[in-house]
Amino acid sequence: MDVTDVIDDTYDTVDEETPVSKLRGAFEGSAQKALLVTAGGEFDGIVTRRDAISSHEKNSRKARSLVRPVPRIGRHEDLREAARLMIAGDTRVLPVMDDPEAESGDVVGVVRADDLLRHVQPYLSVLDTEDVATLEVVTVEPETTLGKALATFREKRIEHLPVVADEDGENVVGIVSLLDVIQFVTRELTRQQGGDPSAHVTAQGGDHGGFGDRSGESADLLDLPVRNVMVETVGTTTLDESLDAALDTMLEFEASSSIVLDDGVLAGIVTKTDLLDALTWTEEGGRPIQVFGTDYVTELTHETMAERIDDVARKYGAMRVLEAKVHVNEHKERLRGVPQIHVRIRLYTDKGLFVASDTGYGDRHAFSLALNAIERQILEGKTYGESKKPVDDEEIARMYGWWLSE
Known part of the structure; x- marks a missing residue:
């Protein structure tokens, strides 16, 4: 199916x-999860x-300060490819292009x-x-503070927390999401400031809070319990x-996740991302390398390439490979009779989409160079995303809220 x-x-x-204020207004009045941004x-x-x-960006900043790149897809691409790209690109909207490989072009639609x-x-x-x-x-308890919940979201790299009234999980009383917390704190700070909490000055030129006041107010909000x-x-x-019934439940409750009971x-939690991931599975249940x-x-066999890609993935235990695509082309140039080979690798993982290419003499050499480039990308991403520094509520607020921006 495509x-x-x-x-x-x-x-x-x-x-x-477009000013960031208009972006926020567009989302507040609708259920849409993403807007497409154009430049020129x-x-x-x-x-x-x-x-x-x-975002910490002030309302007067422009949309380009928040734009994020996402994978593009062709109008006849396979549905499994769409699911892989959504997971790898951390997006639930894919722009559909006539030529998704081109650097520019017209969007002909979206896949949600x-x-x-x-x-x-x-x-x-x-x-x-x-x-x-x-x-x-x-899990968290109803009296867990919002600051602790945000710290848990960050440390565990998750976006949903079941709320339980007892340690054994027999009494699930609700669920809280990262977006729930962000929207609540943002809304309350905006209300307390009587408008844009990023603005320090009133229309008459007087002081209207300032960084110190907003810092104190945000700290107070982060001390509130999750039950709020x-x-x-x-x-x-x-x-x-069955998963189709689980999806029915999510759609009925307009939720991106569902509590699993036994x-x-x-007993667990299932999300729409889990359902997308299931679509990427092959009939054998494996993660194919094409x-x-x-x-x-x-010089190389399919099995050798698969093993070497798996070896790279195994170095980073938290990363799962969804699929890998290896494109091999031959150039006319030769060295001592060995052709120049260009190898391009697209590695789809639950931590992102990694793409790299390189040229070498012989397929073994070219493949090694391209795979080394992939590994460098993974390593750089892993280093950037890790921190051994203890996380306090103020740091969490800076990471997740724009209310403490200078």
């Missing part, structure tokens, strides 16, 4: 010069609801995660919730319920 049937040609775009009439990237709401999942919903019945759910669940923010009416599923006790241009591969 994405043709789930392309939506109605979508909203904003120019990169060309597609440039997207701004997500969470980025717009949680919910539309994709609804389209494949009948096929999800072959799997049960237990097959994809996260069973090692991190959590959603009490949550959708639930069971370990043996005999009434908290090689294109096999006529130019003379």
Whole structure:
């Protein structure tokens, strides 16, 4: 199946010069999760609801300060490819292009995660919730502070926390998401400041709070309990319920996740990302490595390339490979009879999409150079994302909120 049937040609775009205040206003009055951003009439990237709401950027800044690049997809691409790109690109909206490989071009539509999942919903019945759910669940209690919840989101790199009234998980009283906390704190600070909390001066020129005041107010808000923010009416599923039924529950509750129960006790959590991930599985359950241009591969075997890619992935235990695509081409130039080979690797993982290419003499040499470039990208990303520094509430506020910006 390809994405043709789930392309939506109605979508909203904003120019990169659009003030951040208008972006926030656009999200507040709608259910859309992302806006497409154009620069000079060309597609440039997207701004997500969470980025717009949680950004430290002042309202007077422009949309280009929040834009993020996302993978592009062709109008006849496979649905599995769309699912992989959404996971690897950390996006739930993909722009559809006539030529997705071109640096510029016209957007002909978008593919949204919910539309994709609804389209494949009948096929999800072959799997049960237990097959994809996260069973090692991190929880909070109703009296846990918002600051501690934010620290947990960051440390565990998750976006949903079930709220339980007892340690054994028999009494699930709600769920709280990263976006719930961000929206609550942002809304309260805006209300307390009587407008834009990033503005230090009133229309009459007088002082209107300032950094110190906002810092104190945000600290107070972070001391509030999770019960002030959590959603009490949550959708639930069971370990043996089919994925299509689990999706029904998420759609019914307009949620991106569902609590998983076993005999009434908290057993796990399942998200729409888990459902997208299931779409990337092969019939054998593996993560295939596809090689294109096999006529130019003379020194390496498919198995060798697969093992070497797996070796790189194993160095980073928290990273899962969804799929790898290796493109091999031969150039006319030769060295002592050995042809110059160009290798391009696209590595789809749950931590991002890594793409690198290089040229060498012989497929073994070229493949090694390209894979080394992939590993450098992974290593740089891992280093950037890790911190051994203890996280306090003020640091969490700076990372997740724009209310402490100078």
